[in-house]
Amino acid sequence: MxxxxxxxxxxxxxxxxxxxxxxxxxxxxxxxxxxxxxxxxxxxxxxxxxxxxxxxxxxxxxxxxxxxxxxxxxxxxxxxxxxxxxxxxxxxxxxxxxxxxxxxxxxxxxxxxxxxxxxxxxxxxxxxxxxxxxxxxxxxxxxxxxxxxxxxxxxxxxxxxxxxxxxxxxxxxxxxxxxxxxxxxxxxxxxxxxxxxxxxxxxxxxxxxxxxxxxxxxxxxxxxxxxxxxxxxxxxxxxxxxxxxxxxxxxxxxxxxxxxGGKSPQVIFSDVDIDRAVNGVVSGVFAAAGQTCVAGSRCFVERPIYDRFVEALVARTHRIKVGHPQEEDTDIGPLALAAQLAKVEDYVASGTREGARVAAGGRRPQDPELARGWYYEPTVLTEARNEMRFMREEIFGPVVGVAPFDTEEEMVALANGTDYGLASGVWTRDIDRAMRFARTIEAGTVWINTYRSAAYMSANGGMKNxxxxxxxxxxxxxxxxxxxxxxxxxxxxxxxxxxxxxx
Structure with a gap:
């Protein structure tokens, strides 16, 4: 070549x-x-x-x-x-x-x-x-x-x-x-x-x-x-x-x-292994600096474990290394475009104006060696609501909004409360609940206890927008x-x- x-x-x-x-x-x-x-x-x-x-x-x-x-x-x-x-x-x-x-x-x-x-x-x-x-x-x-x-x-x-x-x-x-x-x-x-x-x-x-x-x-x-x-x-x-x-x-x-586009939900029920679910959310939204159509950028957590899950997610996010993409220990490289970096910054700012709280990230890295590039820290916004702009529109960057839910019916309404329908994820040990989710969610791909798992043998695509x-x-x-x-x-x-x- x-x-x-x-x-x-x-x-x-x-x-x-x-x-x-x-x-x-x-x-x-x-x-x-x-x-x-x-x-x-x-x-x-x-x-x-x-x-x-x-x-x-x-x-x-x-x-x-x-x-x-x-x-x-x-x-x-x-x-x-x-x-x-x-x-x-x-x-x-x-x-x-x-x-x-x-x-x-x-x-x-x-x-x-x-x-x-x-x-x-x-x-x-x-x-x-x-x-x-x-x-x-x-x-x-x-x-x-x-x-x-x-x-x-x-x-x-x-x-x-x-x-x-x-x-x-x-x-x-x-x-x-x-x-x-x-x-x-x-x-x-x-x-x-x-x-x-x-x-x-x-x-x-x-x-x-x-x-x-x-x-x-x-x-x-x-x-x-x-x-x-x-x-x-x-x-x-x-x-x-x-x-x-x-x-x-x-x-x-x-x-x-x-x-x-996509604005995919990840749903976390209280019967899960929290560390495993956190790892799945990190994979779903921070891998590739969030620049994937299937990014699980809306995270809904059952209320009994909401605080513990957020604490674990924030701790894991702080351990993510932002750095040069050719370095083996780098977890997140730069965004692909200067315009994309500006877009991510704008969405995070709009989220905080609407009442979300920055629990991790929310800025460019402070490392002077990264100053010339288009880098942005992996960001967790809590106290998120579906009607917030950053929860409605595709960001295409390393930003996740986290919100609690109380009932399965409420969760379905939240997960489907989007114009998009590309992918979705659910984390639970209850197979009956997982299958109900798979049947009711409006998305072309449903991942259960995994996320961002691709296979060329299976058909995939979206619905709605x-x-x-x-x-x-x-x-x-x-x-x-x-x-x-x-x-x-x-x-x-x-x-x-x-x-x-x-x-």
Whole structure:
């Protein structure tokens, strides 16, 4: 892989179209900033509508090319498996790219890069398992069956918090099915997507099967989501941006698959092991500096243990180390963007104005070595109420609000009292109670006595303002294929041409 941290630093990198890097039509490049210092470290191309049109044309040409269109399902699976192998071979370099680009912990990025190949392997095995159906009909001498086919060109708009992991969840099944793709990574973390494009060619995929256009949302993203050559869109990001993309896509009747914002509840009942539950809450909201869609940022604790739980949570939060993401003992690195840091500060300030109490954190670290970066301490706000702004809106930072509850009915109302429905967690030893929670909670994922536990074999996604469509498991294969019905009449009878044949 050529696009390593060493070769990328201080350089310019173009758009990846038709199997090679090309300069943007405008000649414009934009700096990407290192969150640990706030300084630029490389420049990416600012694509415009002409660049997007070229990428879509490349993807459409690859879709029609017999080298891809006529490739057997088994051979497509072999290519997908080879791509996973290359990700594993280059895991350390890819991890360092993402660490430098978005500030995520190097140890977490390494773990992600070692896990991502398993997802490619899983969907590689699915490539020749996507089957149609033979349908029994009330007509003699008729064969009626369904075929599963590729959708066409899929447009993917990828977030900055875990670019390759989020990309893999839809790229692997799309390629296994036989689609081609145009990827627009976030302008805040494009390096790893561009590096992956190189590996796609090395794996043996025909040029044009995967294209990467970089740039901002207002120009590049807008052009991509309005292009009539896209068959379906994938988007992960904010609800507001998701609405904009859906509106643009509707103009071309293109469907979307969206994973949007979240304001996920974690519910703690009084029968739990408090230390274990505290560990789960810490994992759910402070890992990745809270920059995950499923962050369990609303914590509801049964009143008999509320004070003890808060005391334990605050003590555990004070032991979290904020530091440089490449240091092995760091627990939380910087936020990915300067604007995100300002947003987190604003939410904490609004919470205290509305009556919440800062029990831990609530400020930037005092360590002078971190002063240039976009760091923020893990923050616990107690005396929280659902109607407070920081409890209603997605923060995307290391902030949790903690509130007590008295009854199970009250807990359900609190947990469901949000516009979002992406994920949820419950901590209890009572299996009956846990199953009642799973049935009544309005969320696409329910974790019981665990949190932030991902598996590429299971379908996941949101409801309400957290989006629609599912990723993972065999369900995603249906998302990115289309059904075609075929009817064969093998009788010798002559039909009345003016009467529909119902029997």
């Amino acid at each position: 050529k696009t390593t941290v060493q070769t990328l630093a201080g350089s310019r990198i173009g758009l990846f179209i038709d199997g090679r890097f090309v300069a943007p039509r405008s000649g414009t490049y934009v700096p990407s900033y290192d969150p640990t210092t706030g300084e630029p470290w490389y420049e990416f191309a600012q694509g415009d509508s002409d660049d997007v049109a070229e990428a879509v044309a490349s993807a459409r040409a690859a879709l029609a090319d017999p080298a891809w269109r006529r490739m057997t399902q088994t051979d497509r699976g072999k290519l997908v498996r080879r791509l996973g192998d290359l990700v594993l071979e280059n895991a350390d370099a890819l991890a360092r790219l993402e660490c430098r680009d978005n500030g995520k912990l190097l140890k977490e990025m390494r773990a992600q890069m070692r896990a991502i190949p398993d997802s490619y392997l899983y969907f590689a095995g699915m490539a020749d398992k996507l089957q149609g159906d033979t349908i029994p009909v009330n007509k003699l001498d008729t064969l009626n069956f369904n075929l599963r086919e590729p959708l066409g060109v899929v447009g993917m708009i990828i977030p900055w918090n875990s670019p390759l992991m989020m990309l893999t969840g839809t790229l692997a099944p799309c390629l296994a099915i036989g689609n081609t793709v145009v990827v627009k990574p976030s302008e805040h973390a494009a390096a790893s997507s561009l590096a992956l494009a190189e590996l796609v060619i090395e794996a043996g995929f025909p040029p044009g099967v995967v294209n990467v256009v970089t740039g901002d949302g207002a120009t590049t993203g807008e052009a991509l989501t309005r292009h009539p050559g896209i068959a379906k869109y994938v988007f992960t990001g904010s609800t507001a941006t998701g609405r904009r993309i859906a509106a643009n896509a509707a103009g071309n009747l293109a469907p979307c698959q969206m994973e949007l 957290s989006g629609y469509g599912r990723r993972g498991g065999f369900e995603v294969m249906r998302e990115f294929s289309r059904l075609k019905n075929v009817v064969i009449d093998y009788s010798s009878a002559m039909q009345d041409p003016f009467v529909i044949r119902l029997r």
